[in-house]
Amino acid sequence: MINIANRYGNVQEYYFSHKLREVAQLNAAGRSIINLGIGSPDMAPPQEAVEALCAAAQQDSGHGYQNYKGTPALRQAFSDWYANFYAVTLDPETEVLPLMGSKEGITYISNAYLNEGDEVLVPNPGYPAYAAATRVAGGVVRHYDLREESGWLPDLEDLHRQDLRKVKLMWVNYPHMPTGAKASKAALSQLVDFAERNDILLCHDNPYSFILNDKPESILSVKGVSEHVLELNSLSKSHNMAGWRVGMLAGHSKHISNVLIAKSNVDSGMFLGIQQAAIEALKQPQEWYDKLNARYAERRTFAWQLLDALDCTYSTEQVGLFVWGRTRGDVAVGQLVDELLYEAGVFITPGFIFGSNGDRYIRVSLCADTDQLQTALERIKAFKKTKIKLT
Numbered sequence: 001m002i003n004i005a006n007r008y009g010n011v012q013e014y015y016f017s018h019k020l021r022e023v024a025q026l027n028a029a030g031r032s033i034i035n036l037g038i039g040s041p042d043m044a045p046p047q048e049a050v051e052a053l054c055a056a057a058q059q060d061s062g063h064g065y066q067n068y069k070g071t072p073a074l075r076q077a078f079s080d081w082y083a084n085f086y087a088v089t090l091d092p093e094t095e096v097l098p099l100m101g102s103k104e105g106i107t108y109i110s111n112a113y114l115n116e117g118d119e120v121l122v123p124n125p126g127y128p129a130y131a132a133a134t135r136v137a138g139g140v141v142r143h144y145d146l147r148e149e150s151g152w153l154p155d156l157e158d159l160h161r162q163d164l165r166k167v168k169l170m171w172v173n174y175p176h177m178p179t180g181a182k183a184s185k186a187a188l189s190q191l192v193d194f195a196e197r198n199d200i201l202l203c204h205d206n207p208y209s210f211i212l213n214d215k216p217e218s219i220l221s222v223k224g225v226s227e228h229v230l231e232l233n234s235l236s237k238s239h240n241m242a243g244w245r246v247g248m249l250a251g252h253s254k255h256i257s258n259v260l261i262a263k264s265n266v267d268s269g270m271f272l273g274i275q276q277a278a279i280e281a282l283k284q285p286q287e288w289y290d291k292l293n294a295r296y297a298e299r300r301t302f303a304w305q306l307l308d309a310l311d312c313t314y315s316t317e318q319v320g321l322f323v324w325g326r327t328r329g330d331v332a333v334g335q336l337v338d339e340l341l342y343e344a345g346v347f348i349t350p351g352f353i354f355g356s357n358g359d360r361y362i363r364v365s366l367c368a369d370t371d372q373l374q375t376a377l378e379r380i381k382a383f384k385k386t387k388i389k390l391t
């Protein structure tokens with residue numbers, strides 16, 4: 001018997017990996033499912049980025065393996081982006097590491113730092129990759145609670161009272177996915193203090209700061225680059241480039257070197273054309289983000305109506321690429337999501353995939369145009385009418 005390695009024994013296939021297969025099967029059977037599940041931007045990347053990629057692909061040179069650390073020009077572009085939009089100074093030579101998306105960074109950080117049995121503070125609810133990467137690296141997941149009544153911010157006093165001696169890493173993510181909660185500068189500052197006091201490496205995952213958010217914040221703006229803080233960022237959402245796989249890690253040179261050890265033993269650099277395209281994307285002025293957000297704001301009004309139709313409550317202060325709604329107490333969320341998929345032809349993400357504190361919630365993605373959202377709304381209203389008739 002050839003079995004999967006023990007390290008994957010308590011890690012499941014990623015939810016969307018199997019659920020989207022189900023959606024594809026329904027579509028193949030003639031249904032046209034409206035996918036409001038995953039946060040994969042459907043709008044075009046900046047034109048300059050597309051042109052840079054095409055131009056690079058036409059060249060005879062530049063098709064070989066690339067530098068594991070990315071080109072100096074790309075690192076400089078990331079550093080300029082941080083200076084312009086977050087007022088953070090990063091040395092492009094030592095404090096920036098381009099990545100193929102920020103998701104791989106979660107794995108590389110975990111592999112670079114966790115020894116067997118090291119504990120990791122992981123948000124509940126939160127992005128599932130933090131727990132999966134921890135377990136695969138041999139670490140132990142210690143969930144910390146985020147609750148609506150506390151603005152989805154961790155209770156640091158409660159954490160502080162616990163025995164944290166085995167905790168080596170802590171994952172935080174603001175604007176928070178899936179809840180859309182923001183953290184103020186003061187809250188980010190408390191997180192940094194907490195990490196310093198407990199000698200924990202605080203890893204801030206920051207892919208949503210430009211979406212429906214007036215003022216993007218970096219945790220590195222609290223005290224600058226330091227031994228206790230790392231930040232992941234990404235062009236997936238901010239520049240509609242999720243499939244291009246471009247992200248970055250920013251932080252202390254020691255951490256960048258350590259993560260590079262993990263990374264350079266896995267991949268062999270990012271295609272030069274994608275790096276050149278990313279440089280163009282990072283040069284976009286404020287208007288790029290404003291235009292993008294005008295579209296998302298329009299979509300969000302439909303998403304709110306959709307949640308109203310499902311009798312959900314939600315905060316209109318949320319930021320990021322999703323709207324997170326609380327279902328009525330008597331609703332079985334898993335059943336609702338399956339009924340919406342199979343009967344109404346609308347795919348929405350159940351909150352429980354993000355942890356037990358998401359049990360009562362659903363998440364609606366804004367990565368569908370207003371026509372699709374309008375149709376989804378009509379389908380849901382019709383579905384509700386049939387349900388009422390049947391009961």
Ligand SMILES: Cc1ncc(COP(=O)(O)O)c(C=O)c1O
Nearest residue numbers: 101102103127177205234236247
């Ligand atoms: C919180 C969070 N972090 C990281 C990622 C991964 O982004 P990337 O495309 O940069 O790998 C996602 C993607 O949905 C996310 O929601």
